[in-house]
Amino acid sequence: MYGNAYIDPNEKPLSILDGEDPIKLAEFEARIARGEKIEPKDWMPKEYRKQLIRMIEQHAHSEIIGALPEGTWITRAPGFKRKLALMAKVQDEVGHAQLLYSAAETLGKSREAMINDLITGKSKYSNVFNYPALTWADSCVIAWLIDAGAIINQVANAKGSYGPYGRALDRICTEESFHLKYGHHNVVTLATGTPFQRQMVQEALTRWWPPIMHFFGPSDKISNHTTILMKWKVKMATNDDMRQQFLNMYVPKIWDLGLVLPDANLKKNEETKLWEYTEPDWDEFKRVINGGGPCNAERLAVRRMAEEKGRWVRAALLNKSEKYVTPLA
Amino acid sequence: MINSLDPRIAREQINEDNTIAPLTEMDNWETYEVFHQKKRGEQHEHVGIVHAPNNEMALLFGKEQYGRRGISVNIWVVKTSNVFASDYDDADIFETVPNKQYREAGGYKVMEMINKYKKENKEK
Numbered sequence: 001m002y003g004n005a006y007i008d009p010n011e012k013p014l015s016i017l018d019g020e021d022p023i024k025l026a027e028f029e030a031r032i033a034r035g036e037k038i039e040p041k042d043w044m045p046k047e048y049r050k051q052l053i054r055m056i057e058q059h060a061h062s063e064i065i066g067a068l069p070e071g072t073w074i075t076r077a078p079g080f081k082r083k084l085a086l087m088a089k090v091q092d093e094v095g096h097a098q099l100l101y102s103a104a105e106t107l108g109k110s111r112e113a114m115i116n117d118l119i120t121g122k123s124k125y126s127n128v129f130n131y132p133a134l135t136w137a138d139s140c141v142i143a144w145l146i147d148a149g150a151i152i153n154q155v156a157n158a159k160g161s162y163g164p165y166g167r168a169l170d171r172i173c174t175e176e177s178f179h180l181k182y183g184h185h186n187v188v189t190l191a192t193g194t195p196f197q198r199q200m201v202q203e204a205l206t207r208w209w210p211p212i213m214h215f216f217g218p219s220d221k222i223s224n225h226t227t228i229l230m231k232w233k234v235k236m237a238t239n240d241d242m243r244q245q246f247l248n249m250y251v252p253k254i255w256d257l258g259l260v261l262p263d264a265n266l267k268k269n270e271e272t273k274l275w276e277y278t279e280p281d282w283d284e285f286k287r288v289i290n291g292g293g294p295c296n297a298e299r300l301a302v303r304r305m306a307e308e309k310g311r312w313v314r315a316a317l318l319n320k321s322e323k324y325v326t327p328l329a
Numbered sequence: 330m331i332n333s334l335d336p337r338i339a340r341e342q343i344n345e346d347n348t349i350a351p352l353t354e355m356d357n358w359e360t361y362e363v364f365h366q367k368k369r370g371e372q373h374e375h376v377g378i379v380h381a382p383n384n385e386m387a388l389l390f391g392k393e394q395y396g397r398r399g400i401s402v403n404i405w406v407v408k409t410s411n412v413f414a415s416d417y418d419d420a421d422i423f424e425t426v427p428n429k430q431y432r433e434a435g436g437y438k439v440m441e442m443i444n445k446y447k448k449e450n451k452e453k
Contacts, residue, residue: 042417072335098394102378105360111380112352119349132334168377174398297345298331302338308349314356317382325410327360327378 016047016228032233037163040106040329051234052162053107054123060100061118061125065299067093069133070142078136085182089143092175099171103164106327119304121296127285128211130293137190137197137204143183145208149215149246151176156242161233164329184253191257205254206262213263213280216243247275361387362412363395366403373405381406 017025024043031038038044067090074090077083101111117123128146133139151173158169190201217239220226229235237245248268254261265278288296333339357380364373376395381387387406396404415422430436 039417068335071337072333075336092397095394095397098379098390099377102360102380105378110354111357112354115357116351120351134334164377171376171395298333298338301331301343301345301347302333304347304349305341305343307352308347311352311356314358314382317386318355318358319382322355322359323410324355324359327409328362328412328414329375329377 016225020045032161038161039163048232049107051229053104053109056100056104056165057114058124060097060104061123063093063097063100065125065129068299068302069129070139072133073136073139089179089182096172099168103168106164119300119307121300124289127289128215130288130296131211132295135200135204137200140183140186140190141204141208143179144187145212145250147176147179147183148250151180152242152245156236160236191259202259205259209262210280214285218282244275358382360409361406362409363391364405365395365401367400369402
């Protein structure tokens with residue numbers, strides 16, 4: 001599960017194509033236009049490599065950090081079947097991180113360097129995981145709606161131009177479909193259950209709605225940069241397009257259950273076929289992504305603890321005569 | 330001290346500012362390329378990589394990461410460093426020259442000769 005790669009809107013505009021060989025660049029762009037994939041050892045522009053590393057790395061971190069809010073409820077899941085399912089889901093997410101780190105690695109950044117950037121806070125991960133899963137119902141809303149958002153994002157990105165990322169996403173999407181069904185089943189169970197269960201899921205939904213609206217990121221600035229990333233099939237859809245797609249698919253399903261979303265302006269404009277909503281609080285989004293959320297400190301401290309506790313095991317198993325080589329595909 | 334909602338984390342009594350030494354190169358070991366066979370009788374297919382310290386653990390991680398949904402009957406792992414690969418820039422080595430028809434089935438046409446022979450012999 002994952003949101004869109006976060007690109008700081010204040011980042012200095014790059015001279016994206018500076019110093020690139022025009023002949024190689026033309027061949028590269030023609031290959032993408034023909035629908036061919038780019039493979040690790042192919043020539044690629046520096047900016048293509050940089051953006052893909054950032055995107056895939058953030059995606060991997062999101063999977064591994066996303067396991068934490070959901071994992072919170074493993075020990076107290078209601079019933080054995082739901083405990084088994086939640087354990088399987090959390091294990092899937094950690095497996096997705098493995099697949100994604102591997103894809104990012106083919107671009108030349110080592111896994112150790114990515115983990116170091118995560119635990120020092122240099123790399124970002126999906127902002128939604130900086131919020132706590134206060135009740136069992138929160139974990140159900142995450143499993144349904146955050147994974148639903150992730151699927152929209154991942155299905156789009158799976159058609160992107162970088163071969164290893166697309167192949168990893170194809171595998172991931174297959175597993176996410178179980179997460180979505182599992183989450184929906186849990187939410188429906190609560191929403192059609194006792195008044196107390198219904199209240200619990202309504203409160204969780206109310207809490208999670210703002211982070212869900214933040215999930216796809218702020219509106220893209222129409223810039224030269226965005227245009228080039230879309231031409232290179234790094235970015236496959238605008239943040240607003242994906243948010244619209246999400247609202248269109250899931251708001252009716254939420255309303256079907258008689259649940260209330262905390263936005264009085266939320267409605268579909270039948271003329272434009274677009275959803276209208278109150279603009280999410282992007283200052284809050286920026287505050288949280290830059291470390292000010294309720295769980296940022298905990299998430300990173302837990303990762304540091306886990307890395308540190310596993311270190312001696314990894315060192316004991318290491319064969320010192322081996323050398324690292326970049327994986328092939 | 331982190332007062333986590335997760336009892337497993339609360340028990341660990343972690344400090345928020347628990348700095349650790351950065352991971353060094355090879356902390357996560359070398360990589361293996363993973364090949365899986367979906368069904369007996371089919372080819373093994375490359376599916377990705379795992380990090381592992383030895384063959385046995387590479388197999389274990391390969392099964393966990395690529396065989397999680399019962400779509401494999403067999404897995405191979407090979408150290409990435411033991412794979413020798415051609416270069417995409419050299420893809421032209423696979424190009425077939427059109428005048429090498431002599432090594433294609435389509436390069437051998439006989440019907441015209443047979444029909445001509447039949448026609449000539451009927452006329453006699």
